[in-house]
Amino acid sequence: MKNKQGVIALLVAAGLVLALPALAAAEGTYRSFLGYDSRITIWLIAEIHLMFGAFVLGVPIFAVTIEIIGWKTRDARYDKLAYEFTQLLGGAFGFTALLGGLLTFALFGLYPKFMERFSEIFHDVMYIYAGLFFLESTTFYLYYYFWNRMADRKGLHIFLGVLLNVWGTVIMMVANSWAAYMMSPVGLDKETGQFIGTVWQAVNNPLWHPLNFHRFLGNVAFGGLICGGYAAIRYLGAKTPEERAHYDWMGYVGNFCAMCGLIPLPFAGYYLGREVYSASAVMGNNMMGGAFSWTFIIQAILIGGIFIGSNYYLWIGMHRIPGAERYTRYIKFIEILLLLCFAIWLTPHNLPLSAEEQVIVGGQYHPTLKYLGLMSGKNAVVNLIILLTFLSFLLYRRANLGDGIPFSRQGARSRGVLVGVAGLLSLIMGSYANFLLSLDPVSLDLPPETAKYFVLPAALLIIQIAAVVVTVVLTFWDRGKIAELFYCGVTTVNATFVLGVYGYVIMAVANPFLRNLAVTQWMILMSALVLVTTVDVFLFKGAAQVGEMNWGKMPLRSQYVLIAVCVFIVMLIGLMGFIRSGLREDWHIYAILQDASEGSWTPDNAVMAKVVSACVLVFLAAISFLFWLTGAGAKKPESPEQLVKGDTSKAASPPELLVTPK
Amino acid sequence: MRPRLSLFSASVLTVVLAYLFIQVVIPYASMWIADRPSPVTVPAALTVIYMLLVFIGLYIYITISEENVREFLQPILEFLRGGETGVRAGLRLGLLALVPLLVGWITYDRLAPKVQSLTGIRIQHPTIPxxxxxxxxxxxxxxxxxxxxxxxxxxxxxxxxxxxxxxxxxxxxxxxxxxxxxxxxxxxxxxxxxxxxxxxxxxxxxxxxxxxxxxxxxxxxxxxxxxxxxxxxxxxxxxxxxxxxxxxxxxxxxxxxxxxxxxxxxxxxxxxxxxxxxx
The missing domain is CATH 1.10.760 (Cytochrome Bc1 Complex; Chain D, domain 2)
Structure with a gap:
């Protein structure tokens, strides 16, 4: 059945490409969809298409990663899990293609003039897009249907999985180039507005790569949490302890993969936001301080829900790990800090006030709390939120591990790796510090005397390098836990407290430098994630397990949390889709081709909420249906015993962690 | 051994302290920092956000483990399941009667017509032409x-x-x-x-x-x-x-x-x- 779906989808895509010129030549500027608003029609189809797209592009990334782990560790349970993730893609591929076809029909039918103009620039790329889709679908079917047949040629099968991801990523990038071009068009005649550039110029427009990064990470997070939600539902309906154990593990892996995408996502979002502002100060102002500012408060609530939910899930999970009681007392401190960060994250600069409150507060801004609403405050706490979430993972990871082999007794390889990682981090931070110290303020349109403001971030990077050295020395001295704590502490002070406060100064006197400040904060934080992970791996090398993981022993509320964060991320992607597209306001192509249709007005939050909710409900209903189909159509999976081929000791429960120190 | 507050009491105390912090400490601190003549109240919308986070935090902390859930519920269940006579029974009766009264009062307060200004969500930077x-x-x-x-x-x-x-x-x-x-x-x-x-x-x-x-x-x-x-x-x-x-x-x-x-x-x-x- 899925074969047929795929073939139909391919035929639709091929037919559309051939029909494009004829459709584009259709007369009339705008049409309605059966008398219904054409813009809302496009919005609904495009958003649901994008949600399916995000799912089918995100899941293969971690499916093949898990398959590689299974291959390398020779553990068949990983392979089974990777197969199960891939199984979920079958129906979703067909739906994505069909929705893509419907979107193309609708665009050419409802906005013929716009599409005529658009296809004049991008028609070559559209053929490439269809070709890529063909390659992706073919690779997917080979990857999926030859899973068992290629069991003894795993390397080749993994190559197919990687290839599937390559096609998927390129497809996403091609589609991104169109969306980005509509926001930041290039290659135009300044007098006539006609396109005079090359296709590559149009593709490689200023917002292309920021959007690529953002969507790539967003897709991983989206795919992970959808799979987590799927696993949670299967856990709730599981009949046997083995089933519960399996879906408990699957839910954990989904959540873990999602967090891998979510942790760097705020930085990618910041990068995209800055470039949107650079493309147009008006779009930038509309986004954070103008017509779309309240949607960012909703975004903050949803992101807060996802981070808090994912941490909560981990914390509950620690109670099924023997030995975790050594660490559970720290959870309350992480939780308090996390909630304090979210209190700042959720505080708007521009407050909703009644007339009486306006009088008491003395205007629109609270005299002290207003500072929490500015970008510097948000940047500061988001760094701490990420670090705290990372600490939660760290505690979870070591929960059932005893002491490892002391670092001083580990071989030269361990020492080499640690020194190598530390050296690389120092080199990167040192280079950036050097760049900041030699940065000419004039290149940022700042007066020369503002160069003094670049010194502090550079100095903090150098302090951070010194902290790297101290961390390595402490680890060599078998004080790895203290080293981790020390480096996290220095990171928190530098990235959150010092640069967070310093951001307010920069905002007022040298705001273009805020971009470099954010990069400095990001670099400091990432160094902590990389260095502490490396130290932790060696710290617990060869550590004995305190006890077996009790997979399948999670309270039901933990599974409802997974379902909730799954719904949150679908809402979030719907909301962000609206913001990104809506920023163009009444322009098809920003500042070049105006949207003169009846539906060109910028929707208010009430309209946005209704349409996005409709998208969320339709997507969740459709994906649930597809998952049900997957379950109904699939033959009973092989028992873990068969998969492990004799190694029955591992069959009943999955491994204790995604990456286990050996 | 130092006497330890029960989880239920600690939770109630946390809510009270958080509320006092928002309603008293922040306004007076703002008055002092911003050199205002009187305390600067935290707007209702922000109070709701902050208190909601307090409740979410408590919910998370209590429900992380089954032991915490049991410890938190114990005094509530004891109170509800206590003896049929005596002070505790009277208190229970009073509290149970208070719940519908409270719901009724909140409903009345929300629905009864009254003079009040609207709370607007103003946009900071309107769109530049x-x-x-x-x-x-x-x-x-x-x-x-x-x-x-x-x-x-x-x-x-x-x-x-x-x-x-x-x-x-x-x-x-x-x-x-x-x-x-x-x-x-x-x-x-x-x-x-x-x-x-x-x-x-x-x-x-x-x-x-x-x-x-x-x-x-x-x-x-x-x-x-x-x-x-x-x-x-x-x-x-x-x-x-x-x-x-x-x-x-x-x-x-x-x-x-x-x-x-x-x-x-x-x-x-x-x-x-x-x-x-x-x-």
Whole structure:
């Protein structure tokens, strides 16, 4: 059945490409969809298409990663899990293609003039897009249907999985180039507005790569949490302890993969936001301080829900790990800090006030709390939120591990790796510090005397390098836990407290430098994630397990949390889709081709909420249906015993962690 | 051994302390920090957000483990399942009677008609019209043509172009300062802090330009638009804007407005946002 779906989808895509010129030549500027608003029609189809797209592009990334782990560790349970993730893609591929076809029909039918103009620039790329889709679908079917047949040629099968991801990523990038071009068009005649550039110029427009990064990470997070939600539902309906154990593990892996995408996502979002502002100060102002500012408060609530939910899930999970009681007392401190960060994250600069409150507060801004609403405050706490979430993972990871082999007794390889990682981090931070110290303020349109403001971030990077050295020395001295704590502490002070406060100064006197400040904060934080992970791996090398993981022993509320964060991320992607597209306001192509249709007005939050909710409900209903189909159509999976081929000791429960120190 | 508070009592205490912190500590601290004559209340919307986070935090902490859930529920269950007579039974009866009364009162309070002002979610930066977006302050970095024109007007042919440029910026700034004090001071204050003599007369006080979230976050073209078109020129969406800003383009020339902008940023000790370069 899925074969047929795929073939139909391919035929639709091929037919559309051939029909494009004829459709584009259709007369009339705008049409309605059966008398219904054409813009809302496009919005609904495009958003649901994008949600399916995000799912089918995100899941293969971690499916093949898990398959590689299974291959390398020779553990068949990983392979089974990777197969199960891939199984979920079958129906979703067909739906994505069909929705893509419907979107193309609708665009050419409802906005013929716009599409005529658009296809004049991008028609070559559209053929490439269809070709890529063909390659992706073919690779997917080979990857999926030859899973068992290629069991003894795993390397080749993994190559197919990687290839599937390559096609998927390129497809996403091609589609991104169109969306980005509509926001930041290039290659135009300044007098006539006609396109005079090359296709590559149009593709490689200023917002292309920021959007690529953002969507790539967003897709991983989206795919992970959808799979987590799927696993949670299967856990709730599981009949046997083995089933519960399996879906408990699957839910954990989904959540873990999602967090891998979510942790760097705020930085990618910041990068995209800055470039949107650079493309147009008006779009930038509309986004954070103008017509779309309240949607960012909703975004903050949803992101807060996802981070808090994912941490909560981990914390509950620690109670099924023997030995975790050594660490559970720290959870309350992480939780308090996390909630304090979210209190700042959720505080708007521009407050909703009644007339009486306006009088008491003395205007629109609270005299002290207003500072929490500015970008510097948000940047500061988001760094701490990420670090705290990372600490939660760290505690979870070591929960059932005893002491490892002391670092001083580990071989030269361990020492080499640690020194190598530390050296690389120092080199990167040192280079950036050097760049900041030699940065000419004039290149940022700042007066020369503002160069003094670049010194502090550079100095903090150098302090951070010194902290790297101290961390390595402490680890060599078998004080790895203290080293981790020390480096996290220095990171928190530098990235959150010092640069967070310093951001307010920069905002007022040298705001273009805020971009470099954010990069400095990001670099400091990432160094902590990389260095502490490396130290932790060696710290617990060869550590004995305190006890077996009790997979399948999670309270039901933990599974409802997974379902909730799954719904949150679908809402979030719907909301962000609206913001990104809506920023163009009444322009098809920003500042070049105006949207003169009846539906060109910028929707208010009430309209946005209704349409996005409709998208969320339709997507969740459709994906649930597809998952049900997957379950109904699939033959009973092989028992873990068969998969492990004799190694029955591992069959009943999955491994204790995604990456286990050996 | 030190007596330990039960989880239930600790939770109630946390809620009370958090509420007191929001309603008492922050207002008094704000009064002290911002040098206000009276405590500055935390707005209701923020109180709701903060208290919601407190409740979420408590829920998470209590439900992380089964032991915590049991410990938290124990006094509640004991209270509800206690003896049939005595003080505790009376208390239970009173509390159970109080619940529907409380629900009834909240329902009545929400539904009964009363005089109150609306709580608006105002947008900070309304959308700038396209024709203003690309404008540049001619006095920030004057072009050679403008400098030469200035030289001719002032009879400064004897000095170099760079010296003349400095003088032009200085003159524009001085004129801008005078124009600001004459036209803007009464509302926005002599220090550009939104505390002019007429400021207290407005429900929505004039913008405090020293606040890093106001003019420092917008490009000069944006300030030019707001001064030129005033409150009447604000877009229809997200109204009412409650802005009493006059439409200054009817009183001042474009050059005068740009000079005022130059002075305004200088007075507020902030820099205008620069249109950034794409990377």
């Amino acid at each position: 396209g024709q203003y977006e690309k404008l540049i302050n001619p006095y920030r970095n004057p072009t050679d043509d403008l400098v030469k024109q200035f030289q001719q007007q002032e009879g400064l042919d004897g000095i170099g172009l760079e010296e003349a440029r400095k003088r032009l910026v200085g003159t524009a700034l001085a004129e801008g300062r005078a124009l600001y004090q004459k036209n803007c001071r009464v509302c926005h204050g002599s220090k550009a802090d939104g505390s002019g003599p007429m400021a207290v007369g407005f429900r929505l006080r004039p913008a405090n330009f020293r606040d890093p979230g106001t003019i420092a976050t917008v490009v000069e073209a944006y300030a030019f638009w707001r001064i030129s078109e005033g409150g009447r020129g604000l877009p229809n969406e997200s109204s009412p804007w409650d802005s009493a800003m006059p439409r200054w383009k009817e009183e001042l020339t474009e050059a005068e407005i740009w000079k005022i902008i130059l002075a305004e940023y200088e007075l507020a000790d902030v820099e205008p946002r620069k249109p950034e370069k794409l990377e």
